[in-house]
Amino acid sequence: MGKLTLAQFNALEAAASRHLGRPWKVRASRDLADLACHPAFLLSDGQYGIFAKFSAAANGRQQFEVELAGLEMLSRLAGVQTPDPIGVVPVEGGCLLVLEEVRAVDRGPRQWREIGRTLAAIHRVRGRRFGLETDGFYGPLPQDNSPMDDWVTFYAERRLRPALRLARDSGCLSAVLTGQVERIIERLPDLCGPPVEPTLLHGDAQQNNWISTSTGPVAIDPAVHYGHPEMDLACLDIFQTVPEEVLAGYSEVQPIDPGFPERRSLWRTYGYLYSVAVEGACYVPPLEAAVQAYL
Secondary structure (H helix, E strand, O other): OOOHHHHHHHHHHHHHHHOOOOOOOOOOOEHHHHOOOOEEEEOOOOEEEEEEEEEEOOOOHHHHHHHHHHHHHHHHHHEEEEEOOEEEEEEEEEEEEEEEEOOOOOOOOOHHHHHHHHHHHHHHHOOEEOOOOEEEEEEEEEEEOOEEHHHHHHHHHHHHHHHHHHHHHHOOOOHHHHHHHHHHHHHHHHHOOOOOEEEEEEEOOOOHHHHEEEEEEEEEOOOOOEEEEHHHHHHHOOOOOOOOOHHHHOOOOOOOOOOOOEEEEEEHHHHHHHHHHHHHHHHHHHHHHHHOOOO
16 A cells, blocks of 8 residues: 555545544645555644554454554553544555654754653553553564563563564574574573563564654554563664663663663564564574574
8 A cells, every 4th residue: 555545535534524623634645654564644734734554454453453552551651642542444445543643853862861761651660460461463463461470481472482483484584593592482581680570561662663752752653561671671772773862861760770781682582583574584684693692
């Protein structure tokens, strides 16, 4: 889907009009295909803008409703700014998630620190068990959040093993690399560091899932559950480097365990496995590099 059809435009205009309580018509649009894993668009009537992303998946509506629920959790439990929802709109060929447009500002040292402080505020929210009472999605793929009491077991059984199966089924993993990941899973009790309390996570905290604004960071595209806070910290720069100000800002609110740098690649292994499953062999090299640190 490279562009919206007339019927999809009409559905968006009707949804935005209901939300605003006045007629709203698209006067300008921008394709965000290069910035999102779904077809996505910014649309405006010249005064009021919306963001819309499309899914043709059979469970697309469920994915978008889970995303909205995750944003609501981050806002309600941690006070995080999130986009105002307009709704999930059924359209021909699938559905659209529609949110109010968030006006971004350029990032400087202050904005990076704000992202770190906001992530730390999320991590100050604690739960009783790892996971969540409802399952979720990591990107387009299902994520099993069935609660467990032990982080090591949760990371092995709810994260690494399912991700390894998906990556292996993609045909992109060699038998050698598959065996290496399996050996790391067996070694997790020795690798995961000190025990932690179940901590509220953004769940996909890479830097592109934060929009810097004049009033602070706005969180988007979460995969919310309770887990190890270092999962989010490791995800911040999983695909692109971030400046030191991010972790400095985080440390102003919450301490970072000194052993985190040694475990960063361990937590990234999960993201790389899922990236192999979704995007293919281009993510095998970073996965191999992450795995080598623990063999």
